[in-house]
Amino acid sequence: MRKEILRLENICKTIDGVKVLKNVSLNLYEGETVKLYGDEGRSLSSIVGLFGGVIKPDSGRIYIDGKEIKLASPLDGKKAEISIIHKKSDLIPNLTVMENLFLERKNYARGLFLKEKKQRARAVELLEILGLDISPDMMASDLKLEQMQIVQLGKALLDDRKIIIMDHTHILLDKEQIKLFEGVFNELAKRNVGILILAQNLRDFTSVSDRMYIMKEGSIIGNLMTSEMEKDKIIQMIAKDYYSEKSGIYLNQTSEEVLRVEGLSTKNMLRNVSFSLNKGEIVSITGSYGSGKYEVGYALYGMERTLGGKIYLHNKRIKIKNPSDAIKRKIVLLSFEKKENGLLYNLSAKENITISRLGNISNFAIIRKELENWLIKTVYNDLSLNIEDDNIAIEGLSLVNQRKVSLARAISCNPDVLILIDPTKGLENESKKQILELLVSFSDRGIAILLISSNLHEILQVSHRVWLFSNGTITGCIDRDMIESREQMNILSSFI
Amino acid sequence: MIKKGLVNFVKNDLASISVVLIVLLTFVITKSNPSRLSFTMVSLSKDIAIFTIVGMAQMATLAVGQFNLAVGAMGGVAGMVCGYLINIPYEGSMNVDTYAQAEIGLALPWYVGVIAALIIGFIVGAIQGGMIVKTKINPFIITLALISVLHGLNMAVTRNIYFRNLPEVFKAINKNTIPATTTPDGGQATTYGVPVMFIVTLVVMVVVWMLYNRTILGRKMLATGVNTRAADFAGINSGRYITLAHGISGMLCALAGVLTVSKLGAAQTSIGDNWMLYSFASAILGGTLLNGGKVSIFGTMIGAGIMMVVNTVLTLLKISAFSHQIFIGALLLIAFMLNKGREALIRQQERAAVKVQDDVQSGGSKNEEFA
Numbered sequence: 001m002r003k004e005i006l007r008l009e010n011i012c013k014t015i016d017g018v019k020v021l022k023n024v025s026l027n028l029y030e031g032e033t034v035k036l037y038g039d040e041g042r043s044l045s046s047i048v049g050l051f052g053g054v055i056k057p058d059s060g061r062i063y064i065d066g067k068e069i070k071l072a073s074p075l076d077g078k079k080a081e082i083s084i085i086h087k088k089s090d091l092i093p094n095l096t097v098m099e100n101l102f103l104e105r106k107n108y109a110r111g112l113f114l115k116e117k118k119q120r121a122r123a124v125e126l127l128e129i130l131g132l133d134i135s136p137d138m139m140a141s142d143l144k145l146e147q148m149q150i151v152q153l154g155k156a157l158l159d160d161r162k163i164i165i166m167d168h169t170h171i172l173l174d175k176e177q178i179k180l181f182e183g184v185f186n187e188l189a190k191r192n193v194g195i196l197i198l199a200q201n202l203r204d205f206t207s208v209s210d211r212m213y214i215m216k217e218g219s220i221i222g223n224l225m226t227s228e229m230e231k232d233k234i235i236q237m238i239a240k241d242y243y244s245e246k247s248g249i250y251l252n253q254t255s256e257e258v259l260r261v262e263g264l265s266t267k268n269m270l271r272n273v274s275f276s277l278n279k280g281e282i283v284s285i286t287g288s289y290g291s292g293k294y295e296v297g298y299a300l301y302g303m304e305r306t307l308g309g310k311i312y313l314h315n316k317r318i319k320i321k322n323p324s325d326a327i328k329r330k331i332v333l334l335s336f337e338k339k340e341n342g343l344l345y346n347l348s349a350k351e352n353i354t355i356s357r358l359g360n361i362s363n364f365a366i367i368r369k370e371l372e373n374w375l376i377k378t379v380y381n382d383l384s385l386n387i388e389d390d391n392i393a394i395e396g397l398s399l400v401n402q403r404k405v406s407l408a409r410a411i412s413c414n415p416d417v418l419i420l421i422d423p424t425k426g427l428e429n430e431s432k433k434q435i436l437e438l439l440v441s442f443s444d445r446g447i448a449i450l451l452i453s454s455n456l457h458e459i460l461q462v463s464h465r466v467w468l469f470s471n472g473t474i475t476g477c478i479d480r481d482m483i484e485s486r487e488q489m490n491i492l493s494s495f496i
Numbered sequence: 497m498i499k500k501g502l503v504n505f506v507k508n509d510l511a512s513i514s515v516v517l518i519v520l521l522t523f524v525i526t527k528s529n530p531s532r533l534s535f536t537m538v539s540l541s542k543d544i545a546i547f548t549i550v551g552m553a554q555m556a557t558l559a560v561g562q563f564n565l566a567v568g569a570m571g572g573v574a575g576m577v578c579g580y581l582i583n584i585p586y587e588g589s590m591n592v593d594t595y596a597q598a599e600i601g602l603a604l605p606w607y608v609g610v611i612a613a614l615i616i617g618f619i620v621g622a623i624q625g626g627m628i629v630k631t632k633i634n635p636f637i638i639t640l641a642l643i644s645v646l647h648g649l650n651m652a653v654t655r656n657i658y659f660r661n662l663p664e665v666f667k668a669i670n671k672n673t674i675p676a677t678t679t680p681d682g683g684q685a686t687t688y689g690v691p692v693m694f695i696v697t698l699v700v701m702v703v704v705w706m707l708y709n710r711t712i713l714g715r716k717m718l719a720t721g722v723n724t725r726a727a728d729f730a731g732i733n734s735g736r737y738i739t740l741a742h743g744i745s746g747m748l749c750a751l752a753g754v755l756t757v758s759k760l761g762a763a764q765t766s767i768g769d770n771w772m773l774y775s776f777a778s779a780i781l782g783g784t785l786l787n788g789g790k791v792s793i794f795g796t797m798i799g800a801g802i803m804m805v806v807n808t809v810l811t812l813l814k815i816s817a818f819s820h821q822i823f824i825g826a827l828l829l830i831a832f833m834l835n836k837g838r839e840a841l842i843r844q845q846e847r848a849a850v851k852v853q854d855d856v857q858s859g860g861s862k863n864e865e866f867a
Contacts, residue, residue, distance in 0.1 A: 303728065327731040334729070341729055346722045346789030347715075355719055356731045358712040365712045395843070409730065 002029040004066065005194045006163055011060035013046050016399060018428050020046050021057070022219040028194040030162065033185055033208050035197045037234075038215035039457060042426060044198040045087075048167045052084055053077035064163070078104070083156035087167040089148035093141035097151055098123045100140050105158060126154045131180050145290065146177055153184060164188065168199040182208045200454070201288065202234060217429060257315070258448045259331075259417050261300070264309030269295040271472040273309070277417065277448045282439065284451040284459040287469030294337055296469070297419045297452050301326045301333040313416070327356055332410040333419040339426070342406045343394050350376055350390035353408045379408045383438065400431035407438060418442060419450045424458055436462050510795050513781055517798055520805040527812045534688050538673060540808055541690070545697040546755050547800040550771050551778030552704055553748035555796055557635075558779055559708070560734075560741040561721045561788030562628065565639040567749050567775045568768030569646035570620055574613040574750030576650055579659030579763020582609035586661050601659060606666040613750045620646065621746020625739035650765050659763040669693055670758040693755055697797075700751065705793045707744075717741050721788030773828055774803050780831040785839065803827065 006028040013021040020043045028034055038044045049055030050062070053071040061068050064080055071077050077084070084090075091100045102108045102119050109115060123136040130150050134143070143151065156164050185195055185208050197205050206212065214222035214237055222237050259277040264270055269292040277283055287293040298304040300311065302320040311318055313329055320326045326333070336342045344352055354361060354372050361371035376390060385404050387397070394402055403423065410418055423439070424432040439462055443449055453459055459466055468476035528536050550567060557564040564570075583601025624642055628635045673689030708714035717737045720727045724734040749768070757763045780786060781802060782795025806827060810820050 301729075322733060323728055324731040324733055340723055341726045344719045344722065344726055344730065344789075346785075347719055351715065351719075352730075355715065358715060362712055366706075366710050367712060367715065393842075396845075413731075 002031065004028070005030045005064065006196070007063040007066075008050075009061040009063070011050065011057045011062070013050075013055065013057050015042070015046065015055075016426065018042075018399070018426060020218050022217075024060070024215070024218070024220055026213055026220060026223075028163065028196055030194050031189050031192040032210050033189055033195045033197070033205075035199060035205055035209040035212045036215060037199055037202060037212060039200070039455065040215070040217060041200055041454065043215060043218045044167065044200065047198060048084060048086070048165060051077055051080075051082050051165050053080075081161050082163045082165060083159045083161040085149060085152045085156055085164065085166040089140070089143075089145070089152065091140040091143075091148055091151060093139070095140055096137045097127075097134065097140060097143070098136035100151065101126065101136075101155055101158060122158075126157065129157075130154050130184070131176075150177065150180070153181065157184070157188075162193055164193060164195045166195065166197045168197055168204060178204055181205070258313065260312040260315075262310045262312075264296070264299055264311070265307045266295060266299050266304050267307055269304075269472045270299060270306075273473055275467065275474065277450060279416075279448055280443045280446045281464045282443050282449045282451055282462050284453060284463040284466045285469055286453060286456065286459055286466065291469040292472035293452050293469040294335075294421060295472070297333055297335070297421050297450065300331065300419060300450075303333075327413050330414060330416040331419070332356075332413050332415040332417070333421070334406050334410055334423065335421040336403070336406075336423055336425050337421050343402060345394050348391045348393060349387055349397065349405050352394060352405050353379055353412055356409055357412050375412060379412050382411055383408055400427055400434060403427065403431075403435055404438070407435075411442070415447055417448045417450065419452065421452045422454065423451070424453070424455060432458065510783060510792070510798060513795070513798050513802060517801050517805065520802065520809055524805060524808050524812065527809075534677065536808065537688065538677065538691060540804055541694045542670065542759055543804040543807075544797065544801050545691065545694040546752050546759065547771075547774050547778060547804060548697050548797040549700060549748050549752040549755070550775045551782065551796040551800045552701070552793065553745045553752065554775035555779040555782075555784045555791050555793070556704075556717075556741050556745040556748060558784050558786060559721050559788055559791045560717050560738045561724065562635045562738060562741070563639065563776070564621070564624070564742065564745045564749075565636070565772055566624065566642040566646060567745070568771035569643045569650070570617055570746050570749035571753030571756065571768035571771060572765055573620065573646050573650050573753075574617045575753035575757045575763050575767040576654055576659070576765060577616050578609040578613035578750075578754050579662070579757055580654070581612055582606050582663055582666060583659035583763070584661045584663065601661070606663045609666070610754050613754050614747050617750025617753070618743045618747040621749070622739055622743035624746065625742025628742070629735040629738050647765070654765060656765050659757075660761065662757070662761065662763075666758055667761055669696070669755065670761070693759070696755070700748075701793050701797065704748075708791055708793070713737070713740065718789055718791070721790070773824055774800070777824070777828045777831045778803055780835050781827075783838070786832070786835050787839070799831070 004027055008024055008026050011021050011024045012019070020040070024047070026034075026036070036044065036047070046055050050057060051071065053074045053076045056072065062071065063069070064082075069076075069080055071080060092103070095103070098119055101123055102114070108119050108122070120136060127134065127136060130153065132147060132150055132154075134147065140148065140151070182205065185205075188195060197209065199205060210226055212222075212224050212226070212234075213220050214224070214234065222234075224234070256279040257276050258279050261276070262274050264273040271292075273292075273296060275283075285293045285296060295304055299306050300320070302322040302325055311320065313331070318329055320329065320331070323333070334342060344355065347355070350372070354375055357375060358367060361375055362368055379385070380387075383404060385401075385408055387401060387405075394405065397405065407423075420439070424435050427435065436458055439449055439451070451459065451463065463480070465477060465479045467474045524536065524540070525533065550571070553567050553570075554564060580600070581602050581604045584603045585601045586599050624639060627633075628638050631638070669692050672692045674692065674695065675689050677687045677689045706714075708718065716727075716732050717740065719730065719732055720734045720737045720741075724738075727734045727737075749771075752771075753767055756767050760767070778799030779796050781799035782797070783792035784790060784796065803824065806823060807820060810823060811817075
């Protein structure tokens with residue numbers, strides 16, 4: 001029997017009123033590679049935070065080598081023999097690759113002085129093993145995201161630790177790099193190192209894993225050995241709820257084109273994106289971090305300079321230079337990619353809702369209170385929103401009501417096209433459902449919705465069509481019929 | 497309405513600083529020589545009038561999440577422009593007594609000078625704001641550089657002269673009070689009256705209050721305050737409103753500059769030299785948040801009041817003018833700490849409010865689980 005080196009017991013954690021971890025128990029044996037698949041980035045990140053000593057569990061225990069430990073600070077995490085490869089680099093940007101690699105390695109220094117020759121030799125050797133064609137003197141800030149990940153892996157190798165945790169939730173590595181990581185993981189497994197990979201997609205690292213945990217909405221719903229790891233089974237496990245729930249939401253078919261985009265490109269990200277959007281249609285865009293899915297929305301909204309491409313609204317070519325142009329054309333975007341971008345937190349709920357329509361409720365730049373109240377009332381009726389005090393500060397509202405205030409602002413502009421970025425991020429199930437129902441009610445009213453999201457579950461529930469983004473362009477598409485038929489599992493599985 | 501006003505009053509922390517102001521004022525009243533008290537009070541109210549406007553100039557930039565280090569330089573330039581336009585050229589030969597007294601000046605009507613100064617102030621401020629928006633350089637660097645540029649320009653062009661021969665009507669802004677105070681032959685005032693200058697400030701305060709509470713411009717400037725990206729998402733052209741805020745700031749500086757010229761009876765380049773610290777301290781003591789998005793106009797006046805009364809108190813206590821700066825600096829530190837505490841308090845209250853709601857919600861879902 002192999003030795004158990006890591007065990008979590010009934011870990012619970014609530015963040016901002018949302019239960020991100022519900023009774024999570026898992027274990028890791030030495031020399032074993034385990035993948036933890038989760039649909040919720042936030043739950044996975046809090047597990048990383050747990051080991052890093054940044055997040056304290058509300059309840060539950062952590063055992064390392066059979067002994068219970070407390071991880072109260074990042075320093076405890078370092079002492080606990082755990083190496084973490086973060087999704088966002090924890091390299092220090094203004095130091096070189098070499099300096100970063102040896103930052104915490106005492107045996108490469110003599111007193112206060114660094115043994116530079118020894119370091120350099122080791123660094124060159126490491127970079128070669130890792131297949132990175134970069135100089136050890138390169139600044140960490142000049143590295144690409146995936147290169148930073150690999151350098152972090154190098155750091156983990158140098159650490160010689162027993163446990164490696166890899167946060168793979170948002171990263172897009174190419175096949176070569178995945179192979180490289182897999183090779184290193186195999187090597188480490190032989191040295192009896194236990195590896196836990198947290199991922200939001202099914203594809204990566206499945207072949208090197210001995211076991212896989214499946215986590216859904218914060219609780220672990222499956223623990224499968226590789227032998228039983230057939231995609232169908234896993235997808236059924238993940239999509240089960242969707243099939244039982246879908247009856248609740250009814251979608252109309254539509255055909256009148258509202259928005260058409262031809263050959264949209266931006267400097268850094270988008271390459272030749274073309275699509276069209278019909279009246280009352282919900283189209284979802286999904287893809288990994290860095291795939292360009294967010295940038296499509298920003299480019300359409302005038303937040304990102306476009307290099308080429310034509311945008312047609314109701315078959316008329318339009319140009320959008322900035323968001324206020326877009327709002328005039330009845331294209332509205334709400335972004336919750338970062339929480340603070342969705343709302344103006346210093347203004348009251350009422351002021352947030354009317355901010356984009358001030359021109360219509362004022363005379364000679366002076367806001368008319370009675371018109372403002374009228375607008376608020378109309379929007380409240382529209383959304384069946386119920387906020388007792390209009391003048392309440394946004395922070396004083398629950399998360400779901402904050403979202404609704406944002407949606408109310410969008411609706412106050414009478415949009416023809418509504419672009420939503422991660423509209424349910426960080427919400428609890430019940431709240432998510434409320435928001436999705438609102439979206440469907442918007443589409444019934446004829447608003448075309450572009451839903452940019454990482455949450456597969458919600459996408460499957462409400463979309464007429466789904467586009468997959470990678471490397472800045474659309475690489476796959478499924479429509480409603482395919483979503484509805486279970487036989488199209490294979491197409492679905494290419495998405496996750 | 498009154499109740500709501502009272503709640504806001506406490507929330508802005510105006511209650512506590514008002515108490516400080518009242519205590520300090522009581523000290524001034526009891527300690528000063530009764531025969532000089534009316535003079536002290538009238539002069540104090542003029543200082544408060546000017547520095548309230550200086551504080552509001554800073555507040556205008558704080559509202560959009562920025563700041564303006566060049567308040568004094570802008571006031572100085574505007575003051576000199578006004579002085580040049582309305583100065584009646586001195587006639588007669590230069591001698592030691594009239595050294596540096598201006599022989600130049602356009603002798604235009606006083607209101608032309610004032611309006612021109614306000615326009616210049618707005619333009620200089622807007623240029624500053626436009627530079628910050630276009631170059632994306634930190635406002636610290638740009639406004640710091642502009643202090644030097646504007647002050648230098650002021651000195652170089654005017655060669656540091658005084659415009660002293662100003663129209664009587666213009667000087668009256670300083671001298672006159674309502675009701676008029678009696679001044680026994682050339683001596684100091686012995687009865688009480690509200691200076692015209694103070695009334696000007698009250699009017700400006702009402703206008704600024706209207707701007708932030710009733711107009712699109714004000715609402716959009718406040719919206720830009722905390723997070724410019726969020727404002728952009730809401731369709732607000734944040735760059736335009738940052739530029740406008742700096743323009744308004746420049747215009748208020750100009751007004752304060754003009755009032756100072758009237759008070760001193762002369763336009764000189766040293767106007768505005770000590771404004772920067774006062775501007776921050778009065779705005780922040782008054783409840784304007786350093787991070788932007790919230791302004792307090794009445795509070796700024798109380799803040800300015802405290803700063804000016806402290807000066808008077810120090811004089812009454814016969815503390816050397818050389819050490820006044822120590823106290824002003826200390827007050828500024830207190831103001832910033834207050835700002836920090838106020839932000840923490842706001843966040844704490846809001847979190848408590850959310851928690852109550854969440855508890856209600858999770859209570860509900862728990863029941864469902866049992867069922």
